[in-house]
Amino acid sequence: MLPAKMISDANPQPIRIKFRKVGMLRYISHLDLQRTFAKVLVRSGIPAWYTQGFNPHAKMVFALPLSIGTQSECEYLDIRLREHMTCNEIKYRLNCVLTDELSVIDVYEPEQKFADIGYARYDIEIITDGASEELAEKVRKLFETRPLMMFKHTKSGEKEIDIAPLIKSMEVFYSAEKDSLNISAVLSAVAENYLSPEMLITAMKDSLGILSTDIMREHYTIFRTAVYLSDGETEFK
C-alpha cells in the first residue's frame, strides 16, 4: 500500500475485492450487482474514490461478468481509495453490510491486471436422464472432437467458432451417489476468446440430447471456482 499520507483524490490507492456470489443470488444479473455494490460501498463507509465528472460515482471495475444462474467463489472488483484504510478493515466493513450469499473473501492490493486473466475453472453438475459411466464417456469423446464448431452470439451476430482450443482441460465423471454427471473444466477467459460454460451445456444438449425434458427431472448447476493467469494454473491475484 501507498503510505497513508500519500493517498488522496489525486493519488488514489487501488484495492481488489474478491467476493463470492452463491446460492439464490446466482439469479442476480451483473447490472444489478453493479448497482448493488455502488450502494454497498456507501453503506460500508469505505473512503472509495469517486470519479470527478459531472455525475460523480465510485469507480468500480469488475472482472469477468458472471451470467445469470452461475455461482462463483472467485469474483473480483477493483476500487480505489481516496484515504488510507487497512485491507482487514475494508473486508470487515463490507461484510457487515453484505449477506452470506454475497460476501467478501479477501481484500488486497492487486498483483496483476484484469488483462492478465487467462482461464477460469468451472464445476458443473448435471442431473439428467441416463446419467451413467457410459454417458460420461460420451461427453469426454464429444469434447475431444476436433474441431468442435459452435455458434456464438457476438456483437456482429451469430458466428461459428471452434471451441476446442478454448478448453484448456476437462475432467468428466459420473457420480453414482448423486446420479449426476460432474464436469470440472478450465475454459478460456480472455476477453475476445471468452468461453462461457453454458456453451458446453449447449454442445451436450445438441449432440447427446441430454437436458431435454422437464426442469424438475433434468437440470444443472455451474460454479466458477478459480480464475487463473495465462498458464491456466497460477491463481490470479
Added chain:
Amino acid sequence: MNENYRERLDNILRAVQKPGRYCGGEYGQVLKDKNAVKARFAFCFPDTYEIGMSNLGIRILYGVLNREDDIWCERAYAPWTDMEEMMIKYDVPLTAQESGDPLAEFDIIGFTLQYEMCYTNVLNMIKLAGLPLRSEDRTDDMPIIIGGGPCSYNAEPVADFFDCFSIGEGEDALVEFTKLYIKMKEEGTYSRSAFLHEAAKTVGGIYVPSLYDVTYNEDGTIKAYTPIYDDIPKRITKRIMKDMDKSYFPDKVVMPYIETVQDRIMLEVYRGCIRGCRFCQAGIIYRPVREKTPEVLCKQAKCLYENTGYDEISLSSLSISDYTQIEELTTKLLQWTDKKNVSLSLPSLRVDSFTKELMDKIATVRSSSLTFAPEAGTQRLRDVINKNVFEDDLMRAVNVAFDAGKTQVKLYFMNGLPTETNEDLEGIAKLATSVVDEYYHNPNHKKGKSPQVTISVACFVPKPFTAFQWEPQDTVDTLNEKLDYLGTCVTDRKVRYTHHEPHTSHIEAILARGDRRLGKALEIACEEGFHFDAWDEHFNYEKWISVIKKAGLDPAFYSNRRREYDEIFPWDIIDCGVSKEFLIREHKNALAGKTTPSCREKCSACGANKLGGERSCCPQK
C-alpha cells in the same frame, strides 16, 4: 403438501423470467428463528415484487412488527403469470420471501389494498397459498387474513374473503392485534371466532365484516348494517398516529437487488392534505394533517442514507410543496446531501407553489421534463373540483421551467368530471396550446428547440369518502366520445395527447363503491383465472362485465347511478374522521361552483380534528 416443494421451487427459478423477483436474500431482510417467535406474520403485496418493494407502508409496518421479539413479519408478492403457471404445474405453494415457508403455515396473513384492480390478485394469492377463499370456509388451524390500506375504507367487495380489516394507520393497531392473537393462543382461549370477536371489541380500528349483518332494500340499496354483538362498535373509527415525530419510522430498508419502481429513500414528510380536492379520496381519508419537524426528518434521512447507500431521497407526501417548512427542510438536507452526491426529488408539485428556489434544489432539474396536474381545462370546472389553481399559476410555473432550459411539460387532466361540458374539454386543448405559446414568448427558452407539451387524461372514478361519492360515473361510451372529441380539439403539433382506457376505470368505479354482493363476482373471477387486472395486457373488460352479470348484479347500479344524500353506503360502517355532513356541503358547493379554502387558510369543519394529532393546522378540541 409435499415437503419437497423447496427443491421444486429452486428448479422453477431456472425457468422463469426475472428470477430476481423470487430469490430473496436481500440485505436488510429480517430473519428470525421460527421456533423462537410466537406469531408469524406474512405481509402480502398483491402485485409484482417491483411494485410491492416500493411501498412505503410495508417498509414501515415490516419494521414495526419485527421490532417485537415475539413476532416475525415476512413478505410475499404476487408471482408473475409465468411463475404462477410453474407453481401450479409443479405443486409449489405461495411462500414467504424470507423463510421460503408456505403462507398457509403462518399465523396471520396481511394484505395491503392499494387499488381496486388488485383484488383479483388477492384472491389468487389466497388460492395459491392453498387456502379456502372465503373466510367462513377457513378453519381454526388456518391463518387469519387481515387487510389494510386505502381500499379497506370500502373493502365490502372483498369482505367475504377477509377475516378482518385494519382501518387507518396500522403502526399500533397491527401490533396490538398480533399481541392479542399471541395472548389468546397462550391462554388456550383461541378460536377464530373468539379471537375476531375479541379483536373487534378491544383493538381500535379493527373491522370484522362477518360480525355485521347487511340487509338490502328492494331497490338494491342498503337498508342496514347490524352488529351481531352488542359489545362491538356500530361504526369503526380509523386509527391515526397522533405525533408523527414520535411515530416509528424505519431506519433501514430491505434492499432489492433488482430495480424496483421506487428504488430510493422515501422520506415521509407529513400525513394528510390541506387541500380538499373534491375527487380525491386520499385527501380526505388521511386527514388530519400531521407534520414532522425538519430536525426529525433530517435525522431520519441521514440514518437511512447510511444504512441503505441510496443516492436519492424522495420527499414523500400528498402535496409536498404544502409542507410548512419545505424551505428549512430542503436547505437543511442539502447541507449534507450535496457533499455526498445524494439528490432530492419531489413526487408531486402544485403549480401555485412551484418556485425557482424549489426547483433549483431538486433532482428533477436533471430531467428535461416537468409534470403538473391542472386536472381540468377551465376555471369553472377547476372550481367545481376545488383544485384551486389558476391558469396564471400554471403559466408562471411553466415559465420557471422554461427559464431553466426545460422543453417538455406534462399536464395531467381528468375527463368525465361532474358537470363537465365540451367547453371544458376544449379548455384542456387550449391550455396546452397556451403553454406552447408561453414557451415561444419566454425570452430565455432554449434556442432552436421546440417545446413538447403532453396532455395525459385519466377517466374520473367517483370514490367513497369524497364530495363526489354521490355522483354517477359517465358511461364508457360517453367517456369515449369525450376523449374522441378532445382528440379533435388537439390540433397543435407540439401537443401530444394520451389517455387512459375508460374500460378499466369503469370496473374500478364498480369495485370502489361496491357492496358485499360483488364478492360473488370476484369469486367467479378467481375461478376463471383472473389476475393482474391492473395490467392492461391481462385486463379483459368483457370478461369482467360477464362475471358481474353471472353474480346476478347490474354494473350500472354501482357505477352510473346518482345516489341520494340519505342513501346508506357500504362504507358508512367506517368512520374516517371526516363527517358526511361536510362531504354533503362540499358536494353542494361543487355543484354551485364554489371553492373551499385550504385547511391552512380557514377550517371548514370537516370533523377530522376529533381524531387529534400534533402539528396539524386543525383547531384542537
